[in-house]
Amino acid sequence: MNNILEIDLDKKLEIKINNRNPVALKDLSLSLLSFNHQFHKFIESETSKETEVSTELLIKEVRKGSIVIELVSQAAPIVPLLWEGGTLSQWSNIVQGICNWLLGKTNNPPKEVTKQDLQEWNKFVEPVAKDHGSQLNIIVSDGGTVINNFTINSTQANAIQNEISKKIEQIDEPEDHIHRRKVMYWYQAKFDPNSETGNRAIIDDISKKSMKVIFENNAVKNEMLHPPEHLKKQWHELAYVVDVEVETVRGVPKIYKVLQYYPEYTFDPEDE
Incomplete structure (x- = not known):
């Protein structure tokens, strides 16, 4: 069963959760909302302070075995930024970089990460961490050509959450x-x-x-x-x-x- 988040244009981002057990609505909602908020923060960092940005997750379709959700930008100035500048691919690289950092594959995150950011990445991988044998795929494609594709399995999702807990403890330590x-x-x-x-x-x-x-x-x-x-x-x-x-x-x-x-x-x- 696949849960798909996609931007329905030639260049698109898909998040597929290949789950073995049903995903709790609360876990899926918090996962997608956390991802959306992190994406929104990224877009804000790529635009001037004068640009008003609004992004949100919209449910496109619900059917047996899958949920299709679109990540939509309501601010017109963002559209050329996303598709002409390759920012969507850059965003997926940041997501992958943060996951690699939390898995101990790199020494530093690709961008500064706050305690709130860590808490949101924890929620993002929650549906996969709870479901043994499941995996999460993040795919960026351009007209059918895959630009970036990486996978987080349930074991890695649990490792990410454990590392997040350690880092939050370090932040809170006197x-x-x-x-x-x-x-x-x-x-x-x-x-x-x-x-x-x-x-x-x-x-x-x-x-x-x-x-x-x-x-x-x-x-x-x-x-x-x-x-x-x-x-x-x-x-x-x-x-x-x-x-x-x-x-x-x-x-x-x-x-x-x-x-x-x-x-x-x-x-x-x-x-x-």
């Missing part, structure tokens, strides 16, 4: 950065040496917001919460110089880990 001798002042603190909650501080040079603070060891925390008596100020009224490891998620600071405290540099921020 990145560690060490900042030396930064001025920190307390926002709130908990005087329980065994607790890692309730401690928040501000380092203006990194972020104006207070963030959770953890410590390399309890001795550092205890020393910072009991400043030298000669300063004649409470712990929360002083500024401290520290080395911190800043854990960020997607570039946003989330946690300060105090690695070292320099008591000799502790000062009253109100002093001139």
Whole structure:
């Protein structure tokens, strides 16, 4: 049984899902919509910002054993771009390049890929990944002459999804950065040496917001919460110089880990 997505012109792109089991409507819909969105993003990247682009998937025919769907561009300026410039073939090369990258055949993707892109490519191969022994064929032809033709079988589709999961985990992992001798002042603190909650501080040079603070060891925390008596100020009224490891998620600071405290540099921020 074949599910066919095609652009019904001399030059056309077909996606054929040769499946052994019935394809769930939700999986097929999300697969085709994800493909359509990626194609739309590609077309936008190939046109000027002033060009208004609209592409969509339209169901052309439903019959026993097959579903025929057209990928249609509603923006007239796109037509010469697609057919005269060979962009459709270029797009299929990008799809193949991304699949090869996710299969470990190449070191880098053919274009920058975001987390959302990865999620959509995951949906695109879902119908094949779920159906053991099935395969997906992507074919670009010009007047009957095949320009590009590549296949993704169910084993490869599963491998692609596994790699996507790993790459998304890497995107979500905190990145560690060490900042030396930064001025920190307390926002709130908990005087329980065994607790890692309730401690928040501000380092203006990194972020104006207070963030959770953890410590390399309890001795550092205890020393910072009991400043030298000669300063004649409470712990929360002083500024401290520290080395911190800043854990960020997607570039946003989330946690300060105090690695070292320099008591000799502790000062009253109100002093001139």
